[in-house]
Amino acid sequence: MQNIxxxxxxxxxERANEKVTGRRDFTQLMLEAINSTNGNDRLTxxxxxxxxxxxxxxxxxxxxxxxxxxxxxxxxxxDVKEKLFKELINAxxxxxxxISYKHxxxxxxxxxxxxxxxxxxxxxxxxGGLPRLTPDGGDIxxxxxxxxxxxxxxxxxSIHYDARVFKDPFEFKPERWLGEDVENLMKYNVVFSAGPRxxxxxxxxxxxxxxxxxxLYRRYGVSLVEPEEDMEITQQFGLLxxxxxxxxYIKSRDH
Ligand code: HEM
Numbered sequence: 001m002q003n004i005x006x007x008x009x010x011x012x013x014e015r016a017n018e019k020v021t022g023r024r025d026f027t028q029l030m031l032e033a034i035n036s037t038n039g040n041d042r043l044t045x046x047x048x049x050x051x052x053x054x055x056x057x058x059x060x061x062x063x064x065x066x067x068x069x070x071x072x073x074x075x076x077x078x079d080v081k082e083k084l085f086k087e088l089i090n091a092x093x094x095x096x097x098x099i100s101y102k103h104x105x106x107x108x109x110x111x112x113x114x115x116x117x118x119x120x121x122x123x124x125x126x127x128g129g130l131p132r133l134t135p136d137g138g139d140i141x142x143x144x145x146x147x148x149x150x151x152x153x154x155x156x157x158s159i160h161y162d163a164r165v166f167k168d169p170f171e172f173k174p175e176r177w178l179g180e181d182v183e184n185l186m187k188y189n190v191v192f193s194a195g196p197r198x199x200x201x202x203x204x205x206x207x208x209x210x211x212x213x214x215x216l217y218r219r220y221g222v223s224l225v226e227p228e229e230d231m232e233i234t235q236q237f238g239l240l241x242x243x244x245x246x247x248x249y250i251k252s253r254d255h
Contacts (some may be wrong), residue, residue: 008052026055055201061238062125063205066191067212068246069123069239070116072231073172074217075224075248080115080174081217087111088218095219095255101207104214114177116209120191121160122172125238129153130193156190221251 015027030051033043043051074081091109092099106113134141136148146152161169165188166176177185192199199205216222225247232242 004056005053008056009049012048012052027052058199059201059204063208065125065238065240066116066120066123066205067209068241069125070119070209070213071216071222071248072224072241072246073119073122074115075222075227077172080172081222084111084115084217088214092214092218095253097218099211099214101211104210109210109214110178111174112210112213114174116206116213117177117186117189118172118174121166121189122170123233123239124156124160124191126191126193127155127157127235127239128237129155130197132197156193159188159190162188219253221249221253223249225249 012027012030016031030043030048033041034045034048036042074084087109091103104112131151131153134146134148134150134152138145138147138150140146141152160166163169165185179185192202192205231246234240234242
């Protein structure tokens with residue numbers, strides 16, 4: 001934890017001391033808010049540091065864990081890996097082609113998107129319930145009156161394994177995301193939660209995962225060191241491989 005605090009605080013300080021201007025990223029906006037003289041927009045430097053720490057915590061383990069699960073599941077399904085490679089060859093004819101997110105989204109790489117949706121359904125990085133407080137005076141939830149001040153939540157895992165929505169929920173089927181009812185299904189993939197307090201980094205995380213996977217699988221053959229072994233999963237607020245690691249062979253493709 002000390003390392004995270006130091007990293008977040010050093011990064012903010014380093015950027016504040018940089019002479020480069022014109023960068024429009026989150027850190028830049030935060031620094032502008034810290035330096036702002038407008039009371040409404042202003043962040044205190046403590047608020048800036050806390051935000052910086054929060055972004056490091058929320059934005060790292062989640063995405064890296066999802067990438068681990070996706071690599072694991074794809075490695076366990078050679079047919080899926082082959083189909084993904086074919087899609088990537090079309091989009092990136094040369095091995096060293098670099099694509100931007102504009103060309104790596106759902107409409108350009110639909111199979112990769114379907115894999116991400118399906119693995120995130122089966123292995124949501126944050127699987128449990130995210131608590132919410134009912135308002136004063138209570139509210140009706142799912143047809144039942146719940147008094148005000150009650151903590152309620154719906155575990156993400158339970159939604160993702162609801163067989164009324166996802167047929168054969170324990171089966172890995174990326175194709176389910178390529179069918180006609182995809183708009184409806186998307187409402188029930190809540191890996192980033194839903195509503196006004198949902199993940200603030202959803203777009204960034206999707207961008208990171210899509211670009212990392214597209215370039216990884218286009219350039220390298222990836223396979224598990226122990227393909228016969230099933231990964232044991234554990235939950236510590238978030239889902240994690242129980243061994244905290246997954247070993248893979250990575251071999252550069254010839255072309
Ligand atoms: C695949 C990766 C990620 C997953 C699965 C994920 C998932 C989640 C979930 C389930 C929540 C809880 C929302 C709620 O309480 O309803 C959350 C909150 C949050 N996430 Fe992410 N997240 C990911 C990546 C990121 C990244 C990359 C960032 C930013 C760098 C980020 C920033 C945040 C922030 C700031 C919150 C708190 C939002 C609030 O309370 O208003 N997340 N995330």
